Amino acid sequence: DTEVTQTPKHLVMGMTNKKSLKCEQHMGHRAMYWYKQKAKKPPELMFVYSYEKLSINESVPSRFSPECPNSSLLNLHLHALQPEDSALYLCASSQSIGQPQHFGDGTRLSIL
Amino acid sequence: TQLLEQSPQFLSIQEGENLTVYCNSSSVFSSLQWYRQEPGEGPVLLVTVVTGGEVKKLKRLTFQFGDARKDSSLHITAAQPGDTGLYLCAGAREETSGSRLTFGEGTQLTVNP
Numbered sequence: 001d002t003e004v005t006q007t008p009k010h011l012v013m014g015m016t017n018k019k020s021l022k023c024e025q026h027m028g029h030r031a032m033y034w035y036k037q038k039a040k041k042p043p044e045l046m047f048v049y050s051y052e053k054l055s056i057n058e059s060v061p062s063r064f065s066p067e068c069p070n071s072s073l074l075n076l077h078l079h080a081l082q083p084e085d086s087a088l089y090l091c092a093s094s095q096s097i098g099q100p101q102h103f104g105d106g107t108r109l110s111i112l
Numbered sequence: 113t114q115l116l117e118q119s120p121q122f123l124s125i126q127e128g129e130n131l132t133v134y135c136n137s138s139s140v141f142s143s144l145q146w147y148r149q150e151p152g153e154g155p156v157l158l159v160t161v162v163t164g165g166e167v168k169k170l171k172r173l174t175f176q177f178g179d180a181r182k183d184s185s186l187h188i189t190a191a192q193p194g195d196t197g198l199y200l201c202a203g204a205r206e207e208t209s210g211s212r213l214t215f216g217e218g219t220q221l222t223v224n225p
Contacts, residue, residue, distance in 0.1 A: 004154070006154075040198075040218070040220065041217070041218070042200055042215035042216065042217055042218050043155065043200075043215055045212060045213070048212070056212065090154050090155075092154075097211045098142065098143075098204050098206070098211030100143075100145050100157050100160045101145075101157070101213060102157060103147075103154030103155045103156070103157075104154050105152070105153045105154045106153075106154050
């Protein structure tokens with residue numbers, strides 16, 4: 001069982017919908033990450049939070065909006081997504097930036 | 113240009129065979145991690161190597177970090193069907209924007225019974 005919990009496991013949404021992905025860890029890690037992964041490809045970094053502050057934004061479109069309400073939680077707010085945004089969205093955490101990362105099982109997102 | 117070149121991309125072998133996966137770069141990494149990912153799950157950390165020349169063993173898996181900390185290899189002895197999965201190497205580097213992990217393209221391993 002992974003120690004990083006992501007919900008929901010699956011999400012189907014239309015291009016005009018607004019939804020949020022959630023990630024939770026209770027390992028006391030202070031760095032949290034969002035990745036996007038397409039089939040048979042490696043994860044691509046989207047955002048990095050360190051001590052609840054946005055540290056890295058890899059030029060991600062504004063239709064993806066991250067939020068870190070506290071040290072255990074990380075959200076990804078979605079609005080007006082495109083079909084090409086369909087992918088597995090992975091959350092990860094590490095003790096601090098640069099340390100080995102622990103991944104959740106992801107949210108499989110499909111945009112209709 | 114891919115920062116981390118991983119090879120082979122695909123590998124299909126019979127149970128009991130040995131195999132080696134390579135991860136090469138022209139860049140120096142502060143550490144390198146190996147992950148295995150199974151369908152429907154997130155990557156699971158197998159090992160972290162930090163010191164040049166370091167060798168770590170995890171049961172039938174042997175990981176090596178190159179002396180110059182630019183490359184790594186994963187050797188599996190007597191592969192089993194349970195070893196099937198996507199193997200990812202990832203190098204950690206310090207950049208002006210902060211430390212980040214760069215993934216190789218992955219090696220899809222299938223071990224046939």
